[in-house]
């Protein structure tokens with residue numbers, strides 16, 4: 001069966017776009033949390049037409065299809081849970097057009113967000129969605145998870161930045177649809193573009209995107225401060241908000257996590273409290289004044305130590321952002337240390353609560369850490385209430401797995417209790433399906449799941465696109 005699949009795909013696409021070597025395709029079966037699935041072959045379309053041929057073939061042969069970018073979504077979204085074909089966007093990475101006059105960029109799905117921003121910076125522009133994984137995350141992956149990132153409090157998520165999509169359907173024709181517009185304002189009946197954003201590869205293959213772009217701020221001043229208590233840190237956050245300061249970055253890490261991250265990075269900065277990282281866009285003339293104001297706010301809130309930068313370049317030079325960026329790596333190192341080489345599974349949460357409930361949420365998370373006995377790394381995007389508590393457990397310990405999953409759901413329940421949500425930006429994938437149901441049930445809106453399943457059937461009548469995910 002597998003050899004038939006490879007032979008047929010090779011006939012359709014040519015041998016250079018199909019890989020079936022077991023050693024290679026296994027790499028496409030895994031994701032960083034430790035989940036591993038089954039791949040029959042990996043195909044590398046180079047155009048919309050290639051993608052259309054693959055989806056048409058898959059429809060007629062009833063073969064499962066898994067669109068894949070860099071496989072970093074952490075919720076089991078891109079891994080092939082059931083045997084099927086991975087459609088990798090690795091060879092669709094052209095930036096086809098940059099138009100600063102129209103404020104858009106037209107890109108293929110395999111373009112990495114970092115590379116996009118390197119190109120846009122040459123024009124004085126940026127694409128503001130910057131997940132921690134920005135150096136590898138692809139446009140296709142970010143569109144499909146509805147990604148956010150460190151600038152989320154100011155710029156929102158992918159939903160706010162996708163104007164148009166070229167998508168391929170898993171139907172008898174492998175139909176190609178061009179949805180949305182090149183203009184900033186656009187009404188085309190029901191908003192199918194935003195339906196596909198965040199659909200996690202379950203509705204269509206995204207073959208091209210028209211994204212909105214924005215000018216780079218003239219300057220950004222940065223402050224990194226460490227506070228003795230969470231209350232002090234939150235006081236500083238509230239003061240910044242009250243003064244209507246327009247923050248670009250507002251990031252948080254708890255004391256233990258910041259210390260561990262700094263240790264493992266070998267950073268010169270020595271965290272001595274709960275960490276708050278803030279960046280405020282300013283014009284050059286206002287830089288000193290705004291930075292002074294940030295320092296004053298941090299001091300009044302009893303910050304123990306304060307580091308500043310007059311520009312983003314200086315902040316990068318002084319490595320002010322590195323500790324926060326290494327949240328996931330810190331958990332990985334902690335895991336290696338604690339599990340001493342045993343295979344580990346990692347559970348990274350992605351809850352969001354209204355920012356006014358952050359203090360309550362962090363305290364409750366600390367309680368859960370004590371109750372369940374897993375060492376938790378905790379950080380997140382405090383500006384928009386998005387927290388990423390993360391734990392790991394030995395993959396071969398069934399009892400630990402049971403307790404870890406219990407913790408996972410307790411954390412999500414907590415988010416719902418506080419008026420928040422179980423997933424802010426990583427998506428539902430396989431790991432959060434039950435949690436999505438829990439959240440909708442709590443809102444008395446379980447019927448929404450039926451609607452979602454109906455929509456899935458309309459787009460993908462045979463259920464072959466990324467099966468078993470989301471709904």
Ligand SMILES: Cc1cc2nc3c(=O)[nH]c(=O)nc-3n(C[C@H](O)[C@H](O)[C@H](O)COP(=O)(O)OP(=O)(O)OC[C@H]3O[C@@H](n4cnc5c(N)ncnc54)[C@H](O)[C@@H]3O)c2cc1C
Nearest residue numbers: 069070071072073077131132138140141144148201206425
């Ligand atoms: C260290 C680390 C930090 C992170 N920080 C953040 C963060 O700050 N904010 C955030 O939002 N996320 C974060 N993430 C999660 C993740 O990196 C992002 O969601 C990212 O945008 C996923 O991109 P990807 O290319 O890896 O997508 P993948 O993981 O490959 O795919 C994600 C989903 O999209 C689907 N998909 C991919 N390409 C296509 C396509 N062309 N057509 C249809 N479906 C497709 C897949 O099937 C899957 O369901 C982080 C992850 C890590 C490991």
